[in-house]
Amino acid sequence: MKQLTRRALGPLALASSVATFVMGYFITPPDKVQGELARLVYIHPAQAWVALYLSFGAATIASALYLWPRTRSMVADRVAASAVEVSTLFIGLTLLTGSIWGRPTWGVWWVWDARLTSTAVLGVLMLGYLALRRANDDPQVRAKRSAVFAILTAVNIPIIHFSVMWWTTLHQGATVFTENRHLKIHGSMAWTLLLSFIAFSLDFAWMVRARYRIADREAGQRDVELDAALMARRTESAS
Amino acid sequence: MRLVLLVAQKDLLIERRSRVLLWQVAPFGLMTLVLCGLAVGPNASTQAKLAPGLFYIVLTLVALLVINRASQLESSRGTATSVQILSIDPGAVFLGKALAMFVQLSIVGTALLAGTTVLLHVPLHAAIVTLPVLLLATATLSLAGVLYGRIAASSTNAGTLLPALALPAFAPVLIAGERAFSSLIASGPLARWVWLLGVALAAYACVGLLLYGALEES
Amino acid sequence: MAVASLSDVVVTTGSFPLLSGVNLTLESATTYVITGPNGAGKTSLLRLLAGLEVPSRGRGTVLGFDICSTERRELRRYVGWLGHETSFYPDLSPTENLLFAARTTGADVDLIPSALERVGLTHRAKVSLKLLSAGQQRRLSLAWLLVRRPQLWLLDEPFASLDDEGRDLTSQLIKAAQSSGATVVLTSHGALPAETNATSIVIVGGRIVESAT
Numbered sequence: 001m002k003q004l005t006r007r008a009l010g011p012l013a014l015a016s017s018v019a020t021f022v023m024g025y026f027i028t029p030p031d032k033v034q035g036e037l038a039r040l041v042y043i044h045p046a047q048a049w050v051a052l053y054l055s056f057g058a059a060t061i062a063s064a065l066y067l068w069p070r071t072r073s074m075v076a077d078r079v080a081a082s083a084v085e086v087s088t089l090f091i092g093l094t095l096l097t098g099s100i101w102g103r104p105t106w107g108v109w110w111v112w113d114a115r116l117t118s119t120a121v122l123g124v125l126m127l128g129y130l131a132l133r134r135a136n137d138d139p140q141v142r143a144k145r146s147a148v149f150a151i152l153t154a155v156n157i158p159i160i161h162f163s164v165m166w167w168t169t170l171h172q173g174a175t176v177f178t179e180n181r182h183l184k185i186h187g188s189m190a191w192t193l194l195l196s197f198i199a200f201s202l203d204f205a206w207m208v209r210a211r212y213r214i215a216d217r218e219a220g221q222r223d224v225e226l227d228a229a230l231m232a233r234r235t236e237s238a239s
Numbered sequence: 240m241r242l243v244l245l246v247a248q249k250d251l252l253i254e255r256r257s258r259v260l261l262w263q264v265a266p267f268g269l270m271t272l273v274l275c276g277l278a279v280g281p282n283a284s285t286q287a288k289l290a291p292g293l294f295y296i297v298l299t300l301v302a303l304l305v306i307n308r309a310s311q312l313e314s315s316r317g318t319a320t321s322v323q324i325l326s327i328d329p330g331a332v333f334l335g336k337a338l339a340m341f342v343q344l345s346i347v348g349t350a351l352l353a354g355t356t357v358l359l360h361v362p363l364h365a366a367i368v369t370l371p372v373l374l375l376a377t378a379t380l381s382l383a384g385v386l387y388g389r390i391a392a393s394s395t396n397a398g399t400l401l402p403a404l405a406l407p408a409f410a411p412v413l414i415a416g417e418r419a420f421s422s423l424i425a426s427g428p429l430a431r432w433v434w435l436l437g438v439a440l441a442a443y444a445c446v447g448l449l450l451y452g453a454l455e456e457s
Numbered sequence: 458m459a460v461a462s463l464s465d466v467v468v469t470t471g472s473f474p475l476l477s478g479v480n481l482t483l484e485s486a487t488t489y490v491i492t493g494p495n496g497a498g499k500t501s502l503l504r505l506l507a508g509l510e511v512p513s514r515g516r517g518t519v520l521g522f523d524i525c526s527t528e529r530r531e532l533r534r535y536v537g538w539l540g541h542e543t544s545f546y547p548d549l550s551p552t553e554n555l556l557f558a559a560r561t562t563g564a565d566v567d568l569i570p571s572a573l574e575r576v577g578l579t580h581r582a583k584v585s586l587k588l589l590s591a592g593q594q595r596r597l598s599l600a601w602l603l604v605r606r607p608q609l610w611l612l613d614e615p616f617a618s619l620d621d622e623g624r625d626l627t628s629q630l631i632k633a634a635q636s637s638g639a640t641v642v643l644t645s646h647g648a649l650p651a652e653t654n655a656t657s658i659v660i661v662g663g664r665i666v667e668s669a670t
Binding site: 067121122124125127128131132135136137140141144145147148149151152153155156159160162163164166167 | 386387390391394395396397400403404406407408410411414415418431432435438439442443446450453454456457
Binding site: 069137138140222225226229230233234235236238 | 467469470471472473474477478511513527661662663664
């Protein structure tokens with residue numbers, strides 16, 4: 001079953017992404033008000049979901065598991081690092097697609113909107129996480145400091161979000177549901193939107209898995225190097 | 240509590256001896272404030288309008304210097320080893336270092352506030368009533384600063400890594416401090432900003448008490 | 458009774474093994490001298506015994522504490538350390554440094570004046586540590602050991618940077634530690650003073666190659 005899931009993940013991610021593209025670009029109608037621009041709704045919210053919730057959530061849980069002595073393992077560290085790398089990519093894409101949507105809608109590429117600003121701050125924090133990993137050579141030191149930084153960032157996110165939200169907000173309101181929880185969009189548009197969330201989530205899972213495998217192989221390579229270095233060092237003591 | 244005070248006392252004694260705060264950090268802060276005045280132009284009303292934001296930017300930059308200095312105290316291998324051997328409770332070290340940093344930042348912050356009042360034409364009453372908010376902001380920066388300072392310490396290029404890690408996280412303190420200061424000048428809402436600073440302070444204190452030990456072991 | 462027991466312990470930095478599989482048992486109330494060429498792993502072994510290094514492979518206990526777990530922190534309370542580098546805080550005086558160390562660890566602060574006198578630092582007790590010579594700074598570390606009275610003394614090149622008087626003093630302190638029942642482990646490049654009765658441990662390439670009285 002595990003093997004099947006592993007093998008099916010890539011094709012499923014690809015198929016759902018292609019289906020989202022076809023549905024979003026060719027099948028769904030343009031919006032009454034926003035015209036063709038509204039097609040960004042099949043990309044941008046799903047990217048934001050992956051960037052802000054799915055990947056950072058995964059990184060936080062993995063970091064907490066690393067810090068908890070009973071569940072501490074380098075697997076958790078690698079999952080956290082992989083998720084943050086993917087998160088950084090998706091934050092960049094979220095900001096890019098948001099900007100593309102904002103230019104014709106708001107007339108500018110960037111506004112100091114609450115969600116936009118907190119997403120940008122989170123993006124910079126993620127770059128900090130990646131910088132921190134590169135500034136420490138020892139795997140254990142790197143893992144511990146990165147995990148604490150990730151937890152600190154997770155605690156900071158709501159504070160950043162509320163501070164920026166109270167500061168100002170311009171973002172488009174709820175797109176999918178009305179205040180009474182009724183669907184605002186219908187038919188093919190709603191299904192395509194749902195599909196985009198599934199597709200991007202699968203893309204995320206596939207990318208994290210791929211990045212994890214690279215990290216795993218790098219760690220394996222380091223183990224091989226360490227074994228070779230151990231042999232050389234032991235030879236030193238034998239001679 | 241005794242250990243917290245001992246650690247704080249030690250850091251403050253080192254500061255009293257080295258006078259880094261007096262001869263390096265405070266002049267840097269005042270010079271940055273002057274540069275801010277030059278950057279916004281000579282119009283007094285523009286300067287007064289932008290003063291709260293500029294003040295908190297300068298305070299944040301000054302905080303980075305103080306954090307860097309505090310984390311350098313134990314950065315040499317010999318000192319780090321001696322302190323590790325003492326095996327002091329990490330929670331006490333965290334709170335003690337934060338307390339010492341809070342005292343230092345409060346002194347510099349108050350001096351900078353006086354400078355802002357004079358140079359950027361802030362009403363005196365607003366500057367006085369913003370002092371408690373400033374103390375709350377510096378307490379939050381201190382708790383966060385000890386954590387970020389420890390995360391960056393002993394890494395390659397720790398001096399440049401620290402701003403990359405800490406500045407984005409300081410954004411809420413900057414926003415809340417600036418908004419509260421502006422509210423006191425122009426009678427706006429204040430409570431939510433004080434509340435936000437309080438929540439941030441509590442969050443950093445909890446994370447620090449829980450995780451500073453893990454950082455020390457790395 | 459074994460004070461320390463190490464089994465195939467590997468300590469690495471990055472992908473370089475500082476210790477490449479150390480097997481060692483240290484008995485209580487015994488003095489050991491670790492010798493070996495530069496880069497052999499003498500200081501790393503001492504740091505491992507002090508709970509300052511995390512083994513990446515193998516297992517071991519020191520004074521009953523598991524050095525592979527968070528018990529390392531607890532272990533350090535019972536260990537006395539004399540390192541190569543400047544210890545303590547350079548901006549504080551010897552007295553201030555010892556007071557801070559004693560108060561935070563619960564050691565007897567009343568022992569500080571006599572300890573400083575014993576190591577010949579009374580006249581320099583109130584000047585900043587950075588104004589002291591390397592030898593005087595090492596004497597301060599010795600003074601701390603006298604105040605702390607640890608069960609396990611770990612001394613990294615204790616005779617380096619010391620004049621004849623300092624070497625005599627260090628020898629006397631080691632002998633006093635031996636007679637009080639403490640275990641002493643020291644590293645050395647050169648010959649030890651003749652009166653130091655120690656079991657020799659030779660380390661090469663991060664492994665113990667010889668252990669004999």
